[in-house]
Amino acid sequence: MIELYTWSTQNARKVTIMLEECELAYSIRPINLFKNEQKDEAFLAINPNGRVPALIDPDAPSGPVVVAESGAILIYLAEKTGKFLPPSGPERYGALHWLMWQMSAVGPVFGNLAHFVAAVDPDSPRVNAYLRATMAPGVFAYPLKRFGDEAMRLVSVLERQLEGREFIAGELSIADFATYAWFESIWAGFRARQPVIDDLNPNVAAWMTRLATRPHTRRGMERLAWGVDLEKESA
Incomplete structure (x- = not known):
């Protein structure tokens, strides 16, 4: 059975979405970020970079695989x-193009924005315990504007890409799973910042609904x- 070493993060949710969509059997091995595990x-023996998620597939045809x-x-x-x-x-390179866009742009920008926005209202229910x-x-105007403006630009990029398409690269792909995990986690915050964001980005809003109503995607997010007490679940 596949083993997923992780904690509750956006990057890890990409993987649980994929595992659920592929109907693969897997177990979660909690790596508690609060305890710096x-x-x-x-864990460094699995991923020397010391970041989650990491995956071990013990049953790969050529022997155990660590990714x-x-x-x-x-x-x-x-x-x-x-x-x-x-x-x-x-089609393959189109999907990889947009996967790399999420990895290099959406994740870093949205993550940095959340880091600085959380300090503005740390008691907001949108601010989870780890954040x-x-x-x-403290509250810093420059990074709030820098990352906020870039985040909105990225939303507009996705809005344009989705024009005439149901999914980012045409057919449903790993690019959608990767991007959705981040957009879903921050969209409520975007709505608070810009209440008409759904009206301004109808393609993105429809795409998010499309993903949210997929049972396997929803299960991957959940x-x-x-x-979620991952340590209790895995005990």
Whole structure:
């Protein structure tokens, strides 16, 4: 059975969505970020970078496989199952293009924005416990504007890409799972900042609804929802 070493994070939810969509059996091995377990030697032996998620597939045809970095894990699972990533041609590279866009732009920008926005109203119900524990030490206007403006630009990029498409790269792919995990987690905050954001970005809003109503995608998000006691579940 596949083992997923992780905590409840956006990057990890990409992977649980994919595992659920592919109907693969897996177990979650909690790496408690509050206890800094990602820096323990046992986990560093799996991922020397000390970041979650990481995955071990003990039953791969050529022997046990260890994969870290959420994007690499998604590609591995897609190639293992033959699902959600075209095998070749322009369609494959289109899906990879948008996966890398999420990895290089959406994740870093949304993550940095949340880090600084949390300090503005740390008691907001939108601020989860881990974000509250790791947020910026004060309110800083420059990063709020820098990351806020760039986040809105990225929303507009996705809005344009989804024009005439149901999914980011045409067919449903790992690019959608990766991007949705981040957009879903921050969209309520965007609505608070800009109440008409759904009206201004109808393609994004419809795409998010499309993903949210997929039972396997929803299950993947729920497995690593904020507040889920992963240590109790895995005991």
